[in-house]
Amino acid sequence: MYMMKYLLLFICTISLQSCIYWGSDDEMMHGSRYTPITQTRQTFESTIERKSARPVSNAGKIYVKDQFLFINEKEEGFHIYNNQDPENPEAISFLKVPGATDLAIRGNTIFVHHYVDLLSIELNLNTNEILTMTRIPDVFPQLNSPDGYEAAYFDIPADQIIVGYQPKN
Secondary structure (H helix, E strand, O other), rough: OOHHHHHHHHHHHHHOOOOOOOHHHHHHHOOEEEEEEEEEEEHHHHOOOOEEEEOOEEEEEEEEEEOEEEEEOOEEEEEEOOOOOOOEEEEEEEEEEEOOOOOEEEEEEEEEEOOOOOEEEEEEOOOOEEEEEEEEEEOOOOOOOOOOOOOOHHHHOOOOEEEEEEEEE
16 A cells, blocks of 8 residues: 555656756756847937838837827837828827837827836827826846846846847857
8 A cells, every 4th residue: 555655656756857847958058049238227218219200111019099000110119100091191200119019008198118117208199299208117027038048147237228139159
């Protein structure tokens, strides 16, 4: 009877151990195959700007607010269109927000993530001016590397923001 319990426990232990991913020897010996691309917080915070309209090249999500369309340019920002005439939408401008993939709008406030920060932007859509911008820093985690290493692995200084990764040579 006791022998059967120990045998069952042994079989369960061996079975569960086979479910654990130990990683490849190459990963364990050499670490990430990427190095982070960083910016100082001061440089990072100055990357938001309103620019003239440009063609859409890598479209993401589309958001509709009143007669306006916001089309995400993946990881770059948002194209803003006046869609009063849906047959002929008029390109108004491009809101450059590096790292952004989504937005939400409530009233006249646009909420968007800027890599690790959350921005709220008051935009006058009729004059296409940024009236105010509020930033809440470090709401979102730093970017992980494409091969799955967390940002903490790279030991980035506190005043640096990871804005991408490049393969090691």
